[in-house]
Amino acid sequence: MTGESAPAGIQSLKHAFEVIEKMAAIGEPIGVTELAKALGIPKTRTFRYLRTLKTLGYVSQDSSTEKYRLTLRLFHIGQAVADSTQLLTEARAAMVQLRKETQQTVTLSSIENDGVRVLDIVRAHSPVQIVTRPGALLEFHSSAQGRVALAFGSASLWQAVRDKPMTQWTPHTNTDLATLEAEVAEARERGWATAPEQTLVGVNALAAPIFGANRELIATITVAGSLQHVPARPPEALLASVMQAARRISENLGCTEYPV
Template identity: 50%
Template sequence: MAVELDKSANQSTQMAFLIVEVMAEIGKPVALSDLARRIGASKVRVFRFLRTLLSMGYVLQDPETERYRLSYKLYHLGQALADSTDILREARPVMVALRDLTGFTVSFSQMEAGGMRILDMVRSQQPVEIVTRPGALLDFHASAQGKIALAFGGARLAETLRAWTGETHVDPAQLTTEVAAVQARGWAEAPNETLQGVTAVSAPVYDMTGAFVATLTIAGPTFIIGTPPEPRFVQALTDAARRLSTNLGNTDQRT
């Protein structure tokens, strides 16, 4: 039976997800002809989408039977989403307490291949507006979060380093020295590097295995946080990151 696609939306995207959903519903390796019949589309069209899903690692094909099945990549994505949701649930009260203690906007970010993704924020009223929003992807080299990832998460610098402001560090040698300092002291700063007048200070968060999983960050006016940041702000941040790590089962207290 043919499935009616929404003509007001991207039909290629709909078809790709429909194939994945139908394969998940079938729950076992399926032949191209059976899959096309189930969806109500031509074998040629379904085959085209299957080849794309194969190239991306979401679908596998048995070389002997030529049947298709879903890979575990989708499972890992779902698990990562579930883990992130659990972490955010633990992070939120810690973030609120840190915001109330310091008066600064607090954000929670996790590492992706291209940078640090902000997943949640607790905002505070400051003379300088923090324009970053949840969902933003921050460069490794130009953010406090990214420098933590470079120091503790195995992140790598991009080949081209964009200067967001006149104070963004784009010299790889300088960044290497800075990352070594971050590793030694356990926190990172990015004064005026993404946005002029705004300083961010980040600390790492670890899970029960001791693996780096996220950053906790305060951000506010540079003239209030200071350069270098005032010790009381750094202490409040690192204490909060340590508390969140403990809540996630970490016991080595590296933060």
């Protein structure tokens, strides 16, 4: 698709990125006129892109010089991407080993404000196929990962639970807030969480927390399978394997003292 035939929205997005890249290359505050000249686009259009980027928090303007500069928002986004990449790299070997030990599907998930995002899956060959895919967002109340997030993550995560009705995925899904609070408190005390038949009938998951260098919760590792293989009260051997994997990944990420 050429620049001339691209839809206006795509052209605007393209130019907005060009503004960011040019400002990054210049490396110092710059005025609208100078930036427009460097980009080779009209001053009015350059101003419009800067105004939008300022509204979004990617650009700031000095009130005395009226010059613009990039904020640290892009740095934080880049850092988040780097952290996720490191997490995936460090977790993969432990996930494969955990799948080998348990013969169950293993997932790695990160914590977001409105749920738990599946980052990676190592699937097991089983008659019960776990249909969750990387990129899926699991709700806090109905997943083992979500319960771990509520137990060890920021208290602000509870807001996503309280802001909307809890989805009834199966006849067994708990949608009572007081019951969920008690289950999360129990998960915090024992260091892991399960979610038997909360999302799928006949399926359970067992999740443990992964901590970063500052002992902050950054992810969860989970085994999922039929209730026959991942019962509501997991056997000691299964618990030991999951907790060992969580500790190993946490240590690789710089957590010298696992909090659980």
